[in-house]
Amino acid sequence: MRVHDQNSGKPNRLVHEKSPYLLQHAYNPVDWYPWGEEAFKKAKDEDKPIFLSIGYSTCHWCHVMEKESFEHQDLADLMNNNFVSIKVDREERPDIDAVYMEVCQAMNGNGGWPLTIIMTPEKVPFVAATYIPKESFPGRIGLMELLPQINDIWNKEHHKIEEQTSMIHSHFSGKPSQKPSGEGKIGDNVLHLAFKHLEDTFDEENGGFGNAPKFPSPHNLIYLLQYWSRSGDKKALEIVERTLSAMRSGGIYDHIGFGFHRYSTDSTWLVPHFEKMLYDQGMLAIAYSQAYQATGKPEFADTVREIFEYIERDMTSQEGGFYCAEDADSEGVEGKFYLWDIDEVREIIPAQDSEIFVEYFNMEKNGNFLDESTRRVNGKNILHIKAGLEEIALKHNLKVEEVEISIKKSRQKLFEVRERRVHPSKDDKILTDWNGLMIASLAIASRALEEEIYANLAKICADYILTSTYMKTGRLSHICNSGTETSSLAFLEDHSFLIWGLIELYETTFETSYLNTALKLNEYLLDNYWDNENGGFYQTSSDSENLLFRKKEVYDGAIPSGNSVAFSNLIRLGRMTGNTELEKKAYEIMKTFSATVSTIPIGYTHFLSAVNFILRPSSEVVIAGDPNSEDTKLMLSDLRREYLPNKVVLFKPSGTEGNAITKISEYTEKLVMKDGKATAYVCKGLSCKEPTTDPEKMLELIKAKE
Secondary structure, three states, rough: OOOOOOHHHHOHHHHHOHHHHHHHOOOOOOOOEEHHHHHHHHHHOOOOOOOEEEEOOHHHHHHHHHHHHHHHHHHHHHHHHEEEEEEEEEOOOHHHHHHHHHHHHHOOOOOOOOOOEEEEEOOOOOEEEOOOOOOEEEEEHHHHHHHHHHHHHHHHHHHHHHHHHHHHHHHHHHHOOOOOOOOOOOOHHHHHHHHHHHHHEEEEOOEEEEOOEOOOOHHHHHHHHHHHHOOOHHHHHHHHHHHHHHHHHOEEOOOOOOOOOOEEOOOOOOOEEEEEEEEHHHHHEEEEEEEHHHHHHHHHHHHHHHHHHHHHHHEEEEOOOOOEEEEEOOOOEEEEOOOOOOOHHHHOOOHHHHHHHHHHHHOOEEEEEOOOOOEEEEEOOOOOOOOOOOHHHHHOOOOHHHHHHHHHHHHHHHHHOOOOOOOOOOOOOOOOOOOOHHHHHHHHHHHHHHEEEEEEEEHHHEEEEEEHHHHHHHHOOOEEOOOOOOOOOOOOOHHHHHHHHHHHHHHHOOOOHHHHHHHHHHHHHHHHHHOOOOOOOOOOOOOOOOOOOOOOOOOOOOOOOOOHHHHHHHHHHHHHHHHHHHHHHHHHHHHHHHHHHHHEEEEEEEHHHHHHHOOOOOOOEEEEEEEOOHHHHHHHHHHHHHOOEEEEEEEEEEEHHHHHHHHHHHHHHHOOEOOOEEEEEEOOOOEEEEEEOHHHHHHHHHHHHO
């Protein structure tokens, strides 16, 4: 976690905060306030506008704006004399960020971080921007020129500000909340249209979608796998395989320490933005796990294992929760931690091994990385793969296995050297929503790869999240390792992502406590976040702080939206428990957002994955058996190995242990073992099939087209 040297100046109020991002600004000469009544009261009492700056700890341009502007006394004097300045960590308060980001996008047509808002003491904005330089340059006004202008208008022509804020307040406070349109149905045509959009934007040469910058977008790949499974269209599977292979080979992947960087700045996956986000690791691990189930390709399973090796080594707290992110910068330079020059590699690795390594990872004498300031190569290399192991082996007259061993040894040597470098800073917040996603990811991977260790990591994390707050208060917290008041807040995503994780964890371990907790959290979500007038879930609870408006989001951005995940959860929980009321709520969500999703379906692929579950005949599978018997283990193994996206699975242990699942799902009461063997009960398309003790017959029933 990067914080300023305490000797660099007098601390401001942020020094008492827990957020790594806020602490990074604790020794700025700017008199920063955290979001809270103290700041708003001061603004009202002194009749000053508020300068609101929103960012996050691993944001490169947030660092630039701080170093360039907020560390300088002349600008600080200007801000301190004329404004009340507030800093917000967008990951700590996603509700504040979501509201003001929507305002920025409405006013400017775009948004991003750092997000800069000038607003009244009543929290109504009248200026919205992203990065603003300190000094003006052609085409862009600087803070030293902009802030005096705003102050002058505030004091001398206040009516102009009142006119602006009146329009903004009127627009957003009366904002419609996605009222259902028409029948609210989404049909096969929308699912096909989403596929066609993805196919049309697919980069045939490099994989991925569109041009630079290029994002991993794993939920698009997860959707394409489901579309392939549903339609049999081989192009959908080809897009997934080529994209996953290209990303794994590219510079966006950390070939030394593993894990994926945030995105590629070019179209070839070579030059990444070097920050690493927890949610990317989780979503990508799901995509690679499911692709492995669909194709059986070892490289996909290996990538999952490497992602989790990175997570367990570098991103796991002592209690078992997972940290947010790692910065792109180290020693003030983006990417410095990850780059290599050839001479350095040759000093570390013996001769033949170093030549194999240099060739395999395409290192160049002059480097392939452009210096940020000069835009020239500086001898530094981003490791990436073009040639296959077979090609390298043939060139060096070696066996493929010998090349693999050589590369593995060299990688380990470089890893040990790199560990002695100055590491990028780490954002050590433990967020419930992102941890819920990682729980889901670990549980899915545990099934796909048949690796129990991942289920154990998921259980440790789930138990930590639940015991840190939920078991004590009956409510979730957004942040699990913070002693501040903000930690007591919880958002839609905290509930929906954790519920998702608990559903996956149940289907992996069959411990009914996780399913019970998922159902209780889902009930709380419906009671406190549901829009009773228009359907769908608000981002904030009914008793949350009042902002400009109450946000409701369905767009699947860097991660799926809370509504998309909650939509899927409702369907699955309804099928698992036989509770049709939950499915009715799911249909209401589809109705609420149908017009929005149908207009540009490519922006809602996780939502459409849930629609796919509804439209395609899905399977409810109950396995009755002795958990310790080989036939039960074989049946479960066969079920998990296959890519079968549209199913829910319950396990009913033999004897009195089966009572626990029967209390949750009454329809399992009469489902018992046949002839003393593990027995599969498969229901599909609202009809139940003949029970079977044959794993192959079970899979045949699940796969049957109806």
